[in-house]
Amino acid sequence: MRIRSRSLLMIALLGSAAMVTPGAPPAAGAISGKVTYTGTPPKMKPIDMAKEPFCARLHAAAPVLTENAVTGPGNALRWVLVYVSAGDQGSAPSTEPVRLDQRGCQYIPHVLVLQPNQPLDIYNDDSTSHNIHPLAKVNPEWNKSQPVGAPPIHTKWEKPEFIPVKCNVHPWMHGWHLVLATPHYAVSGEDGAFSLQGLPPGKYTITAWQEQFGTQTQDVTISGTETKTIDFVFKATPY
Amino acid sequence: MRPHTRWVAVVSGWGVLLFAAGVTRARAQESHIGSLTGHAAAGKPLYTRYCAGCHGDDGDARGENAQWIDPKPRDFTMAVFKCRSTPTGTLPTDQDLFDAMTRGFVTTNMPPWLPLTHHNRVDLVAYIKAFSPKWKTGKPGTPITIPPEPAATVASILHGRELFQKMECWKCHGPAGHGDGPSAKTLTDNKDDPIRPYDFSTGSRFMCGVTNRDLYKIFMTGLDGTPMPSFADDIKPADGWDLVHFLRTMQPLKTPELAIWNAWLASHAAELKPIGPPGSAQ
Numbered sequence: 001m002r003i004r005s006r007s008l009l010m011i012a013l014l015g016s017a018a019m020v021t022p023g024a025p026p027a028a029g030a031i032s033g034k035v036t037y038t039g040t041p042p043k044m045k046p047i048d049m050a051k052e053p054f055c056a057r058l059h060a061a062a063p064v065l066t067e068n069a070v071t072g073p074g075n076a077l078r079w080v081l082v083y084v085s086a087g088d089q090g091s092a093p094s095t096e097p098v099r100l101d102q103r104g105c106q107y108i109p110h111v112l113v114l115q116p117n118q119p120l121d122i123y124n125d126d127s128t129s130h131n132i133h134p135l136a137k138v139n140p141e142w143n144k145s146q147p148v149g150a151p152p153i154h155t156k157w158e159k160p161e162f163i164p165v166k167c168n169v170h171p172w173m174h175g176w177h178l179v180l181a182t183p184h185y186a187v188s189g190e191d192g193a194f195s196l197q198g199l200p201p202g203k204y205t206i207t208a209w210q211e212q213f214g215t216q217t218q219d220v221t222i223s224g225t226e227t228k229t230i231d232f233v234f235k236a237t238p239y
Numbered sequence: 240m241r242p243h244t245r246w247v248a249v250v251s252g253w254g255v256l257l258f259a260a261g262v263t264r265a266r267a268q269e270s271h272i273g274s275l276t277g278h279a280a281a282g283k284p285l286y287t288r289y290c291a292g293c294h295g296d297d298g299d300a301r302g303e304n305a306q307w308i309d310p311k312p313r314d315f316t317m318a319v320f321k322c323r324s325t326p327t328g329t330l331p332t333d334q335d336l337f338d339a340m341t342r343g344f345v346t347t348n349m350p351p352w353l354p355l356t357h358h359n360r361v362d363l364v365a366y367i368k369a370f371s372p373k374w375k376t377g378k379p380g381t382p383i384t385i386p387p388e389p390a391a392t393v394a395s396i397l398h399g400r401e402l403f404q405k406m407e408c409w410k411c412h413g414p415a416g417h418g419d420g421p422s423a424k425t426l427t428d429n430k431d432d433p434i435r436p437y438d439f440s441t442g443s444r445f446m447c448g449v450t451n452r453d454l455y456k457i458f459m460t461g462l463d464g465t466p467m468p469s470f471a472d473d474i475k476p477a478d479g480w481d482l483v484h485f486l487r488t489m490q491p492l493k494t495p496e497l498a499i500w501n502a503w504l505a506s507h508a509a510e511l512k513p514i515g516p517p518g519s520a521q
Contacts, residue, residue, distance in 0.1 A: 051421045053516060129407035131468035135429050140377075141319050142328030143461050145468040147406055153472065168466030169410050171425040 029222035032195035033231045035080040035188040035208060041069040041236035042212070047172045054128045055105035055170070067110045067174070068212050069236065076192030077210060077234060079111045081178055083185035084196065085217065086205035091183055094118050100175075102130045102146070107165065107175030111211075113185050114177065116160060122146070122153040134165045134177060143168075162209070176211060208232040270333040270364035275357065277333075282366025285359055293348065298370030308348045311432055318371035319429065321462040322447035327469035329380025330373060336364045338448075345444040383459055386476050388451060391484040391496045393503045399485025402478060404514050406470060411436040414514040416489035421516075429464045436466070439489035451483050458482065 046063035049056040070078040093115035101108040103125040114120060124130050124146040132153065133143040138161040144153060157163070157179040167173035178185075186194040196206070199222050207217045213234040220228050268279035287296070293308060295301040298315035305312050313320070322339045323331040331339075340360055343351035352360060368374040389395065403409065411426060413419040418438030428434045437445065447457050459479055461469030474482060487496035 129410065131466070133429075133466070133468065137317065140328035140373075141317075141429060141463060143463060143466070143468040144327060145406060145461075145470050145473055147473050150473055168426055168468075169407070169422045171422070171427070 027225050028198045028200050029225050030195060030197045030199060030227040031204070031206060031220055031222070031230060032193070032227060033082075033229050035077045035082070035192045035194065035210075035232045035234070036075040037069075037071065037077050037213070037234045037236040038075070039236040040238050041071055041077075042066075042238045044070065049105055049170075049172070052105055052128055052170055054126065058104045064104065064106055066172075069210070070110075070190075072190050072192060074192070076188075076190065077236075078188055078190050078192065079211070080188040080192075080194070080232070080234075081111060081113060081185060081209045082188065082194045082196065082232070083113075083180055083207055083209075084182045084199070084204050085207035087203050088182040088184060089200055089202060093181075094183055097121050099123065100177075101125055102132070102167070102173070105130075105167075105170050105173055107173060109175075109187075111176045111178060111187050113187060114157065114179055115183060116158055116179060116181065117156050120155050120157070120177070122155065124148070124150055129169065130167045130173070131169055132165065133168055134163045136161060136163045139163065139179070178209075206230065208234075210234055213237075268365055268369050270336075270361055270368065272333055272337050272357075272361045272364070275361045277358070277361035277363070277365035279362075279365040279369045282359075282362035282364070285355070285363050286366050289352070289355070290363070298367065304348075309432075310347050310428070310434060311430065312349070314430070315367050315370035317429075317464070318373040319464040321464060322456075323380070323460050323463065324382035324456060325380030325460065326383060326471060327461040327463055330377055332379045332382065333361075333364050335379075336367060337361065340364065342448060344446060346446075383456070383471065384476065385452060385455055385459075386480070388455075388480050388483075389477075391487075391499055393499060395481040395484045396488060396496060396500050396503075397485075398478065399481035399483065400511075400514070402474060402482045403485055404512075406473060406482075409514050411466065412439065416440060416486070426466045428466070434465055439486065440491060442491045451480075451487070454483050454486060455479050 044065035046065060049059060049064070067079065072078060095118060097119040098112060098114045100112050100120065100122045102123065105126065122132055127148050129145060129147045131143060131145045135141060138159050139157050146153060157177060160179050160181045163177040163179065165175045165177055184196050184199060186196050188194045201223045203219065203221050205217055205219050207215055209215045213236060216232050216234065218230050220230060222228060270277035291302055293302040293304045293312040294315060295305065300312045300314035302312065318330060320331045320335070320339070323329070323335045325331055325335070337360055340352050340363060343349050409420050410422045411420045413423065416439030418436045420436065423436050426434050426436060445454055445457060446462060447453050457467070459469065459471045459474070461467050484496045487494045488500040
């Protein structure tokens with residue numbers, strides 16, 4: 001009796017999981033908003049790439065600026081991860097490959113979000129060698145050279161973790177691999193705007209994370225197909 | 240099912256689970272070198288006596304001497320190790336840890352631990368692995384395959400020199416291998432501590448051994464936790480020996496490679512393009 005009722009429950013769970021898969025999406029809401037700052041963020045400083053003549057030439061007209069706090073008009077804050085940190089109703093992680101480029105001695109994008117076991121392809125588009133060194137702690141830390149013309153590195157991360165990534169040869173190169181269990185995430189754009197789509201009705205905790213200013217959370221309840229607006233304001237400090 | 244029998248089932252179920260967990264745990268706290276089995280419990284007092292002063296009681300590299308030491312002692316809680324026979328991003332084998340402990344680390348405060356018995360060191364390997372859960376959830380990597388070393392020739396040294404240029408080894412190690420490349424001064428390890436690239440002109444032992452095979456492993460597996468990456472995806476296994484042969488000519492030692500190289504250089508030096516950024520003169 002007990003066993004049978006448990007297996008019935010399993011079937012019901014599997015059935016409901018199948019219903020969530022894409023196709024005809026069920027009623028879903030969205031959360032959108034803007035990330036801004038108050039206070040004084042660090043200045044975006046021009047990066048001196050003189051030690052890498054190839055990259056220095058590429059940016060001769062307009063030097064690349066540091067990206068640890070990228071700001072825009074109206075106190076907008078870019079590269080902030082906004083994601084569902086609690087209340088996610090579960091869905092299969094994405095299997096779509098994500099791409100990271102090393103171009104002009106920069107990581108593009110600066111903040112790369114992906115899910116456990118999602119294929120990650122790392123390209124070196126530059127006419128100079130890079131070494132890609134993700135400083136993972138939960139996942140394995142590795143460090144691979146990628147010379148000029150080398151094929152992409154195909155890899156993945158198995159566990160959720162926020163991983164800083166650096167190139168030791170070019171110490172200004174700095175980026176993030178943010179491995180998230182939830183598929184509901186967004187990264188704020190140049191105007192600080194973000195939008196989380198496809199959220200089934202429910203209670204959610206939304207977390208915003210900025211690499212220097214830390215995290216903030218807000219609780220949001222979604223009913224029906226509404227779009228809720230929430231904003232995050234980080235207190236910026238120059239150091 | 241009557242309540243009584245259900246309890247028995249539940250309790251025995253837990254018993255089996257606990258037993259299984261116990262067995263896994265015991266495995267994780269063992270080490271195997273040849274016919275010897277090391278036990279973490281036996282390694283603990285040895286660790287406290289010989290290792291904790293630098294590596295810390297908790298294996299977190301915060302022993303009382305650590306603040307005076309540069310480079311810093313290894314933090315065993317991270318389970319990231321420089322000298323491995325296994326690919327970058329994987330755990331080393333017991334033998335790798337045993338060899339590193341036995342050999343010590345040249346240019347650091349880590350001495351060779353030859354005075355300890357074989358079995359002592361095997362027990363210590365088991366204890367070191369108890370500091371990180373990664374040893375319970377993961378297995379050591381599969382050691383890389385190293386083809387037999389061919390004899391050094393002018394051609395192999397010249398090809399190795401090309402690789403040194405193409406792989407941009409000189410960016411850190413310098414055009415002449417003096418550890419003075421353009422990126423040398425800004426290098427940091429995985430704890431953001433400054434770290435120096437190897438200077439071939441010192442003629443000293445390498446960080447992970449003395450033999451050509453050790454040298455081959457260093458650039459193929461990378462020294463995890465340091466800026467030295469793995470070149471396994473970029474240098475074909477056979478070509479690795481060419482790079483080894485060239486690197487040997489950079490050391491002020493009477494190596495067979497250097498003899499071959501000097502004999503050739505005597506009449507061909509002018510043919511060589513300088514190593515370094517395009518258009519640079521060495």
